[in-house]
Amino acid sequence: MSPQSAQSEPPPHAPLAGVIGWPIAQSRSPLLHRHWLDRYGLSGHYVPLPVRPEHLAASLRALPKLGFVGANVTIPHKEAVLTVADIVTDRAALIGAANTLIFRDDGTIHADNTDGYGFIANLEQNAPDWLPDLGPAAVIGAGGAARAVVASLLESGVSELRIANRTRIRADQIKAEFGARVVVYDWAQAGNMLEGANTVVNATSMGMVGQPPLRVLLDALSPDALVTDLVYAPLMTEFLRNAQDRGCHVVDGLGMLLHQAVPGFERWFGRRPEVDEAARQAVL
Ligand code: ATR
Numbered sequence: 552m553s554p555q556s557a558q559s560e561p562p563p564h565a566p567l568a569g570v571i572g573w574p575i576a577q578s579r580s581p582l583l584h585r586h587w588l589d590r591y592g593l594s595g596h597y598v599p600l601p602v603r604p605e606h607l608a609a610s611l612r613a614l615p616k617l618g619f620v621g622a623n624v625t626i627p628h629k630e631a632v633l634t635v636a637d638i639v640t641d642r643a644a645l646i647g648a649a650n651t652l653i654f655r656d657d658g659t660i661h662a663d664n665t666d667g668y669g670f671i672a673n674l675e676q677n678a679p680d681w682l683p684d685l686g687p688a689a690v691i692g693a694g695g696a697a698r699a700v701v702a703s704l705l706e707s708g709v710s711e712l713r714i715a716n717r718t719r720i721r722a723d724q725i726k727a728e729f730g731a732r733v734v735v736y737d738w739a740q741a742g743n744m745l746e747g748a749n750t751v752v753n754a755t756s757m758g759m760v761g762q763p764p765l766r767v768l769l770d771a772l773s774p775d776a777l778v779t780d781l782v783y784a785p786l787m788t789e790f791l792r793n794a795q796d797r798g799c800h801v802v803d804g805l806g807m808l809l810h811q812a813v814p815g816f817e818r819w820f821g822r823r824p825e826v827d828e829a830a831r832q833a834v835l
Pocket residue numbers: 691692693694695696697716717718719721754755756757763
């Protein structure tokens with residue numbers, strides 16, 4: 552081997568990945584990825600990466616040079632990261648946010664959004680009889696997480712997607728971008744959109760520890776509806792408990808957090824990880 556080729560050979564090293572946010576200490580992603588790395592005996596590291604907003608672009612450009620193969624992105628960078636990435640998938644562009652980055656060998660940054668995948672995979676795993684196209688879906692909230700849910704439900708074949716948000720203009724914007732199947736309801740009338748709904752989603756942060764509970768009139772909610780909450784702390788929100796009391800099948804939001812991590816882990820560390828009770832316990 553010539554000195555030249557010895558120099559250009561990449562040194563063998565364990566893949567590095569992490570989660571970029573500010574603050575980042577609260578993120579449960581490192582617990583999950585470490586659990587999977589240990590469980591499958593893979594070499595690799597997944598670390599929390601505290602990055603201030605003003606340092607986002609420089610930090611992203613540096614990571615591939617430091618041996619990182621990719622990263623997850625969380626609050627407050629999920630939108631801004633699109634302006635730094637070299638390639639943005641269609642779904643990340645439509646949602647307006649990315650949560651999973653792949654650093655390619657040529658140094659380019661590829662941005663994707665796996666939240667919608669995680670949302671649907673969670674329902675498929677925990678409500679195997681659920682069929683998205685059996686009736687209208689009702690989504691409460693119109694923030695970044697709601698946009699991923701809307702995209703995935705429409706992709707799954709939902710014929711009508713009803714949405715209500717405290718700040719109505721964000722819901723109107725979703726209708727403008729996602730099209731005719733979206734029907735906007737007034738926040739004060741959010742309970743009305745549950746009439747005949749097959750799928751009901753809380754995509755607001757209400758009900759999370761430290762936040763007021765989501766209180767929507769459930770009189771019109773059918774016991775046949777599947778009800779899910781993106782909030783996972785607590786696992787059983789007041790909203791889910793009320794729906795369960797009406798006889799609905801309810802699915803908590805932790806599974807979405809676990810499933811959205813699967814594509815990144817597989818890509819970076821080379822093995823598709825399982826989402827099971829052990830993975831749930833790792834982050835609880
Ligand atoms: P995320 O990325 O988690 O979706 P976000 O974009 O800040 O975060 O969106 C938060 C969602 O929760 C929004 O739908 C927000 O409503 P607004 O668009 O009116 O802000 C909703 N939300 C948060 N606190 C709320 C509250 N106290 N009452 C009603 N809606 C609330």
